[in-house]
Structure formats: C-alpha cells, structure tokens
Amino acid sequence: MAALEPVSRQSLSESVFLQLQDKIVRGELAPDSALPSERALSEALAVNRGAVREAIKRLQQAGLVAVRHGGNHTIRNYEDEAGLELLPSLLVDATGRLDVDVLRSIMAMRSALAPEIAAAAAEKGGATLAAKLEALLEKMRRSERDLPQLQSLVFDFWKMLVVGSGNIAFRLAFNSMTKTYVQAWDAMRAPLEPELRDIRNLRAIAAAVRARDAKSARTAARRHIEIGRAAMDKALRGYK
Amino acid sequence: MAALEPVSRQSLSESVFLQLQDKIVRGELAPDSALPSERALSEALAVNRGAVREAIKRLQQAGLVAVRHGGNHTIRNYEDEAGLELLPSLLVDATGRLDVDVLRSIMAMRSALAPEIAAAAAEKGGATLAAKLEALLEKMRRSERDLPQLQSLVFDFWKMLVVGSGNIAFRLAFNSMTKTYVQAWDAMRAPLEPELRDIRNLRAIAAAVRARDAKSARTAARRHIEIGRAAMDKALRGYK
DNA sequence: CTCCCTCAACTGGTATGATAAGTTGACCAG
DNA sequence: CTGGTCAACTTATCATACCAGTTGAGGGAG
Numbered sequence A, B: 001m002a003a004l005e006p007v008s009r010q011s012l013s014e015s016v017f018l019q020l021q022d023k024i025v026r027g028e029l030a031p032d033s034a035l036p037s038e039r040a041l042s043e044a045l046a047v048n049r050g051a052v053r054e055a056i057k058r059l060q061q062a063g064l065v066a067v068r069h070g071g072n073h074t075i076r077n078y079e080d081e082a083g084l085e086l087l088p089s090l091l092v093d094a095t096g097r098l099d100v101d102v103l104r105s106i107m108a109m110r111s112a113l114a115p116e117i118a119a120a121a122a123e124k125g126g127a128t129l130a131a132k133l134e135a136l137l138e139k140m141r142r143s144e145r146d147l148p149q150l151q152s153l154v155f156d157f158w159k160m161l162v163v164g165s166g167n168i169a170f171r172l173a174f175n176s177m178t179k180t181y182v183q184a185w186d187a188m189r190a191p192l193e194p195e196l197r198d199i200r201n202l203r204a205i206a207a208a209v210r211a212r213d214a215k216s217a218r219t220a221a222r223r224h225i226e227i228g229r230a231a232m233d234k235a236l237r238g239y240k
Numbered sequence C: 001c002t003c004c005c006t007c008a009a010c011t012g013g014t015a016t017g018a019t020a021a022g023t024t025g026a027c028c029a030g
Numbered sequence D: 001c002t003g004g005t006c007a008a009c010t011t012a013t014c015a016t017a018c019c020a021g022t023t024g025a026g027g028g029a030g
Helices: A012-025 A038-044 A049-061 A084-091 A100-124 A127-142 A147-165 A168-189 A199-210 A214-236 B012-025 B038-044 B049-061 B084-091 B100-124 B127-142 B147-165 B168-189 B199-210 B214-236
Strands: none
Touching (some): A012 A049, A038 A049, A049 B049, A084 A168, A084 B168, A100 A147, A100 A168, A100 B168, A127 A147, A127 A199, A147 A199, A168 B084, A168 B100, B012 B084, B038 B049, B084 B100, B084 B168, B100 B214, B199 B214
16 A cells, blocks of 8 residues: 555645735735735635734745734735745745746755755764765665665755754755755656766765865765756756 | 934734744754643733734744644754744844854855856846946945945845846845844954955956856855855854 | 814734634543 | 543634724814
8 A cells, every 4th residue: 555644734824825925926916015904815715814814924924925013914025035945835836837947946056055065064074974874875776776765865865964064054955945845856856867876976975074075075066966957957958 | 313223013923933933943942842732822921822823823834843733732853844044043042142153154155155146147147237236346446445335235246146146046045144144244244354345356256247157257256255254264263 | 275183994913712623641341 | 452432631713802003084273
C-alpha cells in the first residue's frame, strides 16, 4: 500500500489568507488600493470577523497589506515589501502551474548561495561533519537506480552542509528555499537529473570539508550547481 | 528641531506576538514543548483571547509554532522551520543588543549574494539602468562629507541593482535583509565606512551594467563587498 | 465667500460568552 | 491485549457588543 498521508484540514482563516494572498500576488488587488472593510469581507466570505482578522494579521506580517486603525487596510507592493517566504506562492499559481521566471530566479539564487555555503561548512566543519557527508555519499552510491531517493539524499547532503556552516542566515534562507522546492519537487527531478547524478563534485566537497579547505569546497560546489543550472536552462529554453 | 517621528502604537496582538516570539527565539520556550492553552495565555497576559489567537496565527506563519485543533500548540525549532524573515529578531535581543554571530552570518550572506546580483543586473541591465546608477554615483560624490547620506545612497544603489536584476528571489531576499539592516543601521555605519567610501568599485559596476558585462560586474561587486566584510571582521574581532 | 469647527458615519481594535469540533487518557468489557 | 465509551481537556468558530481612530460633509463665524 502506498504511504498514507494525513488528511489536510484547512482552517477558515487559512482559507481566507490564501485567497487574499493569491489575489494580491496575481495583481487582482492592486498595490495602494484599499482592502474592503473587515465587516464587508466577513460577509462576502461568509465567515466571522475574527477569521478575517486572523488572516489579515498574517497578510500584514507577510508585508502584503498595511494596517491602519480607523481607515481601510491597504494593499502593499509585495515586490518591495515581502520577504523570501513569499517565494513558494509566487512559484505556483492557484492551478498548480509553475512560473518559469520564478524558477529561473530560484536557480540563480541557488547558484549564488551554494558555493558560499560549502565554503563556510568547510571552514567550520572538520571530521565529524565530513563523516556524516560521507555516509550520505555511500547511500547515494547504493541508490543510483532510484532517482527520487537520490534526489532526497542530495537534498539531505545540502541541508547537512547548511547546518554545518553554522551560519544562521544561510540556514533560514535554506528553509525558505526548501518550502519553495517542495512545491516543485517532482517537476524538478527530471531536469535536474544530471546534477543529481554528479556525485563526483559532492565527494570533492566532502573531502574539502574534511581538509577544512574552503576554496576547494567553493569551486566543487560551483561546478556541481552549475550542472543543474545548465540542465534546467536547457529544459526551460523556449518557455519565454 | 529634530525630525519628528510618528508615535509607535502597538496593538495587543502585536505585543503578544513579539513577547512570545522573543521567548521562543531565546529558547525560554523550548522546541517541542507545549504552549499554554489560549485561555490560559489570554488570562496570564490580561488580554482577550482574540488577541492571543491573532498572535499565534502569526507565530504559525513564521514557523515558530505548530497549531493543532484540539490539542495544545507546540513550539517548533525555529532553526529548522523559520524563514529568512526571522533574521531581524535574531540580530537584536529585547534590550537592543546586537548578536555578533548573527551579524557575521549576515555579512557572509551579503558576500554570497551581492556579486550575483550585480552580474544579473549587468545581464539584464543596459543604458537605462546604468544611467540611474550613474546619477546615484554623482550624488555620492557630492556627499563625501556626509557619511549617513552616503550610507543611504549606497543602499539605494544596491536596491536599484536588485530591482534591475529582474530576479524576484534576489529581490525578496534583499527585502528580508533590509528589514534586518534597519535594526543595525546606525551601528553598522562606522565599521562599514571603508566600504561606503569605495566608490571606485561601484563605478566599475555601473560601467559593467552599461556594457552588459556580467563578469566585470561580478568581480567589482566582490571586491566592493569584501572591503566591508574585512572591515567588519576587524571591528568584530575579539567579540566571539 | 472662505475658514474652521463639529459631528456623524465610517473604519479597525478589544472584549465576552456561547457553541462546535478535535484530542487525549482513563476506564471497562470482551 | 483489543476495541469502545466517555469525561475533561483543547482549539475553532460564531455573534454581539463596545471602544478608538479617521474621514468628510455640513454648518456657523469671520
């Protein structure tokens, strides 16, 4: 039997939040325009005002609306105000389609961060971290035929590097990126296959971590990531 | 008379959110432990339950607590779950003191992103963007004696590059970083002065944008940022 | 006529109490 | 040990007040 998953339950405020967020991100609610009053929203959405307020608090935190006591809430320009945590909802629209521009943006960000993450991990790392990485590499060797498994292991490899880097900014950014990846986890597998099969450079990173050689770690990571980026570029060619 | 600022008014749910967030980030509320019930919290904090719920919704979105209907909410490990938007509250504690480890992390992240931002802007850019950058450079030349003004202009320069890069991931990450910077805006001015006065490399970036020369833009940005990083490292030495 | 004040009619913010729905653990029957 | 029932928690939702800030229309003073 296939793995069972918890049934997804969505709270009312969650639904309201997602619906409003979507309308804002799609531009259906224009920046600087006023949001309907809370009372009007609660009536239009057929929920109580508390649910609307909870949703709006989340929109406020996400930087999508500005709140002002006494006046209507206003839509903010998310490109200027939102943080990296908005990326997942930009990558896929309501129908589940991927936005290729956003995907390209993510690949560029990956290329920027990965080498420095590897370098930082190499500086901080040492034998303990290297051993864990090597254990993962061994598992990868045995999963050559199982691409999904390989994908998962490569992800674990990077997570380990990120944690090992001891850099909280990298780690938080990685978390944000992770939430974005899961949206496209399956879709990215095939285009990224060349990178997933490039164990050689991952080995080089692990070796560099063991040797505390930041420079080698950086170049190996750059080479590794560049494989995926080129492959993805090729797959995306012709999409605008 | 000094510039007046709007008095800051904080809603109840805002206060509750900040207080709980602080306790979680400081480890006072341990990961995987249960949050007091909403009713208990509203009584302990002497606010109505709606305010507590609004705060908890925000904590949930920030990845700091897991919400479960019927059971107590539980604290999550923010290092594994939170996104980049948490960085500001990690940088300064409740008393306003900066965390130097976090500051170092931010400097590393800056070093990773800036060169790629400049490169992407150079690829996309062209004369229009270059003209705007050059206008900023001219203003900088006239603000040599006014360090705060210079700091603000250099920031604008980078913002322009980020927007010009056309990369939404870079832009959102920049927004998150910005919210972090403002917390330490004044404190960072002196340590970063050597970087702020390094107009030469900024000129090189602008020229590279005009020439659509991504490679030159990248190296100039790297050189520029590295000046600040080295200066900050020096200023932070001995703080560990 | 213009200016300024007042106030009513919006807006969001807070408070309270009731009810529905989900979780947990104790207990008991088979 | 298994499965069922139930009581005592919890969060989720709802309805209805009332407080507080903002805005603009209207009326009176100059």
